[in-house]
Structures are given as structure tokens and as C-alpha cells.
Amino acid sequence: MAAKTRRAxxxxxxxxxxxxxxxxxAEEFKVSEMTIRRDVEALEASGIVRRVxxxxxxxSGKAAEPSFETRAAEAAEGKMxxxxxxxxxxxxxxTVILDSGSSVLAVAKAIKGRGLGLTVVTPSILVAxxxxxxxxxxxLLAGGRVRPGELSLIGSETEEIFSRYNCDTYVMGxxxxxxxxxxxxxxxxxxxxxxxxxxxxxxVIVVADETKLGRVQLVSVSPLSSVTAIVTDGPSDHPALxxxxxxxVEVVCVPGPHGSTLEQGATA
Numbered sequence: 014m015a016a017k018t019r020r021a022x023x024x025x026x027x028x029x030x031x032x033x034x035x036x037x038x039a040e041e042f043k044v045s046e047m048t049i050r051r052d053v054e055a056l057e058a059s060g061i062v063r064r065v066x067x068x069x070x071x072x073s074g075k076a077a078e079p080s081f082e083t084r085a086a087e088a089a090e091g092k093m094x095x096x097x098x099x100x101x102x103x104x105x106x107x108t109v110i111l112d113s114g115s116s117v118l119a120v121a122k123a124i125k126g127r128g129l130g131l132t133v134v135t136p137s138i139l140v141a142x143x144x145x146x147x148x149x150x151x152x153l154l155a156g157g158r159v160r161p162g163e164l165s166l167i168g169s170e171t172e173e174i175f176s177r178y179n180c181d182t183y184v185m186g187x188x189x190x191x192x193x194x195x196x197x198x199x200x201x202x203x204x205x206x207x208x209x210x211x212x213x214x215x216x217v218i219v220v221a222d223e224t225k226l227g228r229v230q231l232v233s234v235s236p237l238s239s240v241t242a243i244v245t246d247g248p249s250d251h252p253a254l255x256x257x258x259x260x261x262v263e264v265v266c267v268p269g270p271h272g273s274t275l276e277q278g279a280t281a
Contacts, residue, residue, distance in 0.1 A: 014042065020052045027062055027071050034068040091222045091246040092116050094267040096123040099184060099220050099244045102265070105129050107181040110210045111144075113137035113165030113203070114186030116220045124150075134178055134213075136171050136206055138164040153178075160203070167202040172209040183214035189228035190221050190243065192256025195236040197229055204232030216241035223247035226254065237262055 019042055027033045035053070039046045053069045056062045062069040096119035103109060103124075109131050111117050121143040124131065128149065135141055136155040144152050157171030185207060189197040196219060198204040211217055217240045226247045237256070242263040247254060249266045258264055 016052065019044075020055055023049075023052055024056055024061055027056075027069065032065075032068060032070045033062070036067070091267075092119045092220075093123070095220050095222060095244050095246055096120040098265050098267045099218055100124055100127065100129075102218055102242060102244070103129060103131070103182060103184075106131070108132040108134065108178070110175070110180050110183040110214055111135040111137065111140045112184060112186045112207065112210065113140070113163055116186040116222065117184055118143065120184050120220060134175070134180060136166040136174075136210075138166070155206075157206075160200075163203075165203065165206075167200075167206055171206050175206075175209040175213040178213055180210075180214045181216070183210045183217045185210070185217055185219050185234075187219055187221055187234065188225060189230040190219065190226050190237075190245075190253050190257070191229045192237060192253055192260065194229045194233065196234045196240065198232045198234055199230050201232050204234050207234045211235050211239055219243045221245050221247075223251070226251050 023033060023038060026038075033053070035046045035049050038049045042049070053062060053064060057064055057069065062071060092115065095116065099120050100123045106129070111121055111133050113136050118137065118139050121140045124144065125147055130149040132151040132153070133140070133144055134153045134155065136157065138154070138159070141152050141154045144150055155166050155171045155174040157166035157174070158168040159165075160167050185196070187196045187207075188199050191197070198207060211234070217235075219240050219242070221243060223246050226245065237260045240257070240262050242265060243254065243257055244265045244267065245254065246267050249264065254264050254266070
């Protein structure tokens, strides 16, 4: 097993359980404890875990962002359903900003083959590659500095790109959704790019799996009053969604871990 794959699996374990044990992981992965220690050191350098005697525990800071691989694997089926529902909200021939991140990459995949004829502006190299050969689709890749691991573009150049365009819709991936604190993100420069994209679009569709609901992360992006719709697999009575509706946000709930059926939430 490649080290990158093993570290992603270790990260998933600590996110799920809150702590990991070197000896147990070494036995499970059939490697030495020293190899596991090196894996954990790499995760600690990323701010995901904190080493303790014999193992490591989850870092609880608001800026502790899981890796792209971990986020892509987490709630993968739910993200697929969310993406399909989000694409149903898009209109043919729109100019759409597609965000970076695993949830919006799922949206890009769901767009393929639908013949929507979109113009897509994106700070995500992965999204651009996904849609590059889609017929009748124009892809505009924002400039800027490449963020390792995420393969997203960040910095002042990226933000400036969005000031040049008037877009119809922004599909935003986000790390936290809270009625009082709005939508929030782990990474400061990612947050700045998202704020620029919000300003460039007529409407904002947030795609967020249930794990993002009720969370507040380090960087504030925008209040929920700036959001047009939230597409999620969370339960419709989740406090974050109830609060969003009270602020006039449309909420679309798709089948999720609670077995809920597709529900279109009316605006308040």
C-alpha cells in the first residue's frame, strides 16, 4: 500500500474515533510501528493530529483541515446524491462558478453528459480537468498560486479574476454551516477566494454533507443571508437547516444517512 493511501486511511480513522494507537495500526497495515510513526508525523505537520504516548489524538482546532483524499472518501455516496440534486438547480447556458473541494468536484462529475452548455469559471484544477472535454462547455480556469494537495488556486490573482466576471450561479463547497455564524472555511486564502466568488454571482448554492451542518470553522466566508440555497443530505429538522430557512434560504434535502427522502424546503 502506498504511503499516501495509508495516511488517508489513518486520517479517516482518527477523524472517526478521535484517537489512534501505533501498535494497532502497525498490525492492521502489516508495517512497522516506525512506519506508522512517520505517517502520523506527516499528519501532525498538517495540523490534523497531535501525538501522544503510544499514538495520536485528533487536533480539535478550527483550522485543522482534513486532507482532500480524506474529504473525498468521507460521505462519498452522500456527496454524489447532493451533487445530482445541485445540478438540477442549474439552468442551461448559465455562467457558473464551481468551487474547489471534494463536494464540488462531485458536482462537476454530475454535470457531465447533461448537455447544459455551461460556461464554468473555477479555481479548481481538478474541476477544470473533469469538464475540459465536455461538449458545448467553456471552462475558464482562474489564475493564481496552486495549493498543494487541494490543487486549487489561491491568492490575490485568483480573487481578482472573479472581479472581472458577472456570473449567474456560484456552487460553493464549505466546511461549516451555522445560522448565526454563516458559512465558514478552514483555510484563510481559500476563504478569501470564496468571498470574491460570492460577490461575482447572482445566486449562491451551498453543497454541504451532514457533517458540515452546525459547524463553525476558522474563516468566516459569508452570512447565510448571502446564500440562495443549501443542498445537503442532513435531516430537514437539523437546527442549522431550520435556522437557514428562517433566514429565507431554500433548503433541499436528499437521501442521507438518516434515510430521509428528497425534500424541497420552501423559503421563509
